[in-house]
Amino acid sequence: MLFYPEVCGLAGRESGSSNRKIRQYRKPLNINLGIIIFSVIFVYVVICVFLYFTQKHIMGYEVKNGSLSIGNVYQGIALREETIVTSNDSGYINYYAREGERVGFGKLVCSIDESGQLKEMFDAGKADDTQLSDNNLADIKSEITGYMSGFEKKQFSGVYDFKYSLEGTALKLANINVLQDLQSLNGSGSSLISLCSAPVSGIVVYSTDGYETLTADQITQDMFDKEDYSKRQLINNELVASGDTLYKLATDENWSIVIQSDPERAQELLEEEYVQVRFLKNQCTSWAKVNVLNNEDGNTYVKLDFNNSMISFCTDRYIDIELVTKDEQGLKVPNSAIAEKEFFLVPKGYVTKGNSSENGVLKETYTENGEASTEFIATSIYFETEDDYYIDNSVLELGNNLVRPDSTDKYTISRSATLIGVYNINKGYADFKEIQILSQNDEYAIIKSNTAYGLSAFDRIVLDAETVTGNEFLE
Template identity: 40%
Template structure:
């Protein structure tokens, strides 16, 4: 009993003090982190995924055709007997030149004749339609276009014959009036305007050619006065034509390697495939020709044709434009780079001064890109003015075995934040629009699908921690 009275109980004071101290340290750490994060802009992450960009660009293209100008052999007032954009057969009446200016008055005063088809003409037309209907095959739909052209031409010939008959009757009593009837010298689509583009090729065009405010077009109308040797009409005798667009180098990159591209005509909302030819390709602009063998007639009256290129979607890693940054790197010749000691990392031999004189130190480097002759090395690995020695070369060797660090190159990339801090990864851009960029997947020292990157590169520096 006496022994029990001598036992002294101690309170666990040290354990309580230790717990309070640990709690205080944790609390202080949290406060410091909150303070730092309040002073710095928050780095928002973005997960990289495989995606596409589908952006069809619109252009105001210049239409080039095989246009043949016809000059007037007479002076006087012109009157056309065919509608603009219609096909005229060889020797069809196209226009007349009235040297006195009276024919319009005579036509206006003459009684209106019946313009309906005769029984014989109607019978012939019906027979042609019935024959075509019986032989039509959906697999040869082009025959429908040929039949349509043939029918239009037949009706045009009938109309021309009547016009000639009417004018002949009207002018029968005016034989002294100088009226010259002019016929088509070749078959083709007839047009009554000229603008100086008739003989141009795609290679003749410049960026100024696409400026509509500088474009001058002259339309010749009925009763206009023309001089001998001046333009009176032109014709296009085939369906081969082209549309020429002015594009940025980035836009041209999407189509320059394509043989054909689908083109949507905004005027008719129809599409056709154009053969792609890059006519001019500079650092500032590209001129691209799209060649066609159909649809010319629908746009024969237009020099400028609004189109949309239906380019296939680009596929790759999709990132927001705000995440893209540029960073400088040292350019180090490959012959000065070696494997680092027992490590598989790359390193260089740097010449340094010590108490015992000059020595060579093995320095590991961070490489972000490899070209044929150089590595792009992180500027944190080395400093400007560092002297590098070739492997196996003596420290005090000649300058041919030395490389002075200084030359730099710039890489485009993003900040990878997978590890909790910002690490620059280079990218190779395939295509961009106003919001997103598609980049090449699986490049060396680059991004991978499902990596996390900084959404806004402008607020990030290399090695910044992500809070």
Template identity: 40%
Template sequence: MSSRNRKVAKYRRPININIGVIIFFVLFLYIGINVVLYLGKDHLAIYEVVSKTIADDNTCQGVILREEEVVNSTQAGYVNYYIKNGEKVAKNSVVYSLDENGNTDETLADTNGSIKLTAKDIKNIRSDISNFKNNYTSSNYNAVYDFKYDLENAILDYLNNTNMENIENLESSKSSTAFDVVKSKKSGIVSYYSDGMENLTEDDVSLDTFNTDSYNKVMLRTNELIEKDSPVYKLVTNEKWKLILNITKEQYEKLQDKNSVKLTFQKDDLTVTAPVTVYQKGEGYFAKLEFNSYMLRYIEDRFVTVELLLNSASGLKIPISSITEKTFYKAPRSYFTNGGDSNEVGVVKETYTEKGEKTFTFIPTEIYYQDDDFGYVDTSVLSAGDVISNVDTQETYTISETDKLEGVYNVNKGYCVFRRIEKVYENQEYCIVKSNTTFGLSEFDHIVLDASLAVEQSIIY
């Protein structure tokens, strides 16, 4: 056979299947599908339960009325003060001195030597600065001026305290035409600001009173020369005071039947209860509160912001969006028993075999809530028509009646579990519920923020 007649057949390589590549591709496809599904579904947000007190927003502004009078100078001159701001003085006590030529400060400094602040004085000033820094907000810029005023008053108090020790010696050697010591004609509390509203009465208060755009608070302490009959200080002659609140119609209606009200001053978080009367004047609604104490805390204030604690409660704070309802079967309390070989609570279910023989099966179940007559059982444990038996009396009860309970989904264990709640108070956003109730919530539990997205017993992690 010649070589030309030979037929040459091509060699075909066998198909080699790479198992590793196939497994990798399947895993990649599986992961990709799960990522797409994860990104496309709504995710559960978790909320941590905390103990809080919440209340309706009942803030309002008030104007302070006091028995006070501004004392004017008897002559022109330079003033030196010897009483601290907010300090009580008796009748005929030295309050300030007037110096016609302005040499009194030098004379006092010469008689006493250099004036130094004590370590306590410096500590108090630093504390005031720190408190202002921590509580300052740009929305309340006017507080800067109040702080400046308070700080100036404090420093002047420290400096003038030393001068008081030498005022008697200086008075005995003074020239009657150049230097005059002025004493208080009444007892009271000294204040060093004026705002022109010292004579404001309850009858004068109207809606226009609370328009503070033109309100002007003036510091009376000064190192400048003052004219005769210029205001020098203010004297508050009675510690009883009134607070007139500008309230809304809703607040007015809530207060109408009350003889007293609990409120918190926002300035220093002081919470007090005071007698209250409400009235309407023109288009405005007002509440009058009377106090016998705390006047010194607000002696530098004319207007204050307070919160009326009309509706408030303490307990566990949860969002309204977390609350849902769940249906339960009701079973008589006397039908619940403990398992024969365990401490589990449950019911004895009565069934029949194919031969018609009666059997009893213990069904463990949690009691989500119980009243005087019934315990509430999850619908996944029993069904309508199931017959349960009382092991003591041999009586039977057919499951049929249902009821709903309010609750939330607890996710402490990584899956959704219903927990019943007992509301104490609620507003539009949050609710206060009782803590440590049976099958309820405790502080620091984690619950689903939006109950509509939760599926009971579904794993969330």
């Protein structure tokens, strides 16, 4: 028999390996430093976010001197003595007096051309190179500038009124050149041209709006809505019938502007009796006498009476004005910082000073043996009247007996009152300070500075008084 040692040895090894255990290879632990750092930062951020939303947030505000911006800009309705002049004839109208010009009684304002001869003459003259004087050009430029300063995109319909007004101004200036031909037309025996003279002295206006006879007591809130307002422009060379409106005259220099107001503001203006008014159209100022109206619609209106400047606004029904009033000066604080707090009222004779010069009161107490004694209770003084001090109610209770120093007189705490103030945080805790409000709007109040128990400039106060309580320490 032949033996193959290599094969036998291999078989033996294979047989022995079948009795061995197979173990899983364990990878060595590799610590990633970046993951550890990221995890720590993530946990820190989560903790900070949690604390932010669970902790109370107290924001400070630095008190500074300032004045209060009160809304003193109003849109008013102008009321004037206005006389409407109507036509006695039919025909084409031609104007010769410029709008906004004062004309005397019997002065020529316009003409009515029944035959159309004057219109044909004017149309023929239009082909000529009519030159306007420097004064005429200055008037047109002034009219354009005034319109641009008061232009509102929401009232685009006013563009057409301005267009007709500007065209009318140019035509009226050009019509002056035709006046010299009126004598020749009338001299030739023609009676078809009627000359219209002013029935009274006044300022000429070439528009109507239906408010010519409006009085102050008839004004309602709806009239201040310009979307419902319409003005008819009277156009040169337009065909008119008998009875139609030719123009109107503002006959009195005394006129008024009526504005809307709340009762409190109206009463403030009435107490001033006279108020200075700035016209936003030309930035001129004038003094007006104040009257308050309580009309039938239940709203309050202020009527401002003027005795000048009417000619500058004779064509305007709605006028934007600013009331120039004296601004209150003082410390400016936000309304959110203002709070009310209740205090005990204690007669001044019962407040004394302790060993550390702190203000306080002597509270009556009793020992275990029932003997009467006193305990000094330190308390701050927050305000005073002629007879009483306002003291903190958190260290005392209603019904406590106070003993007058060096006396047997006693006072039982039974009275309280509230103060308006803010929380001062200069010392790291919320310390209530009484304030005296001089004026106030929707956002800020002007308070009196350097009062005995109040604030001074650059003090820091709590912005939102609802986030703190009295004497709370700030973290």
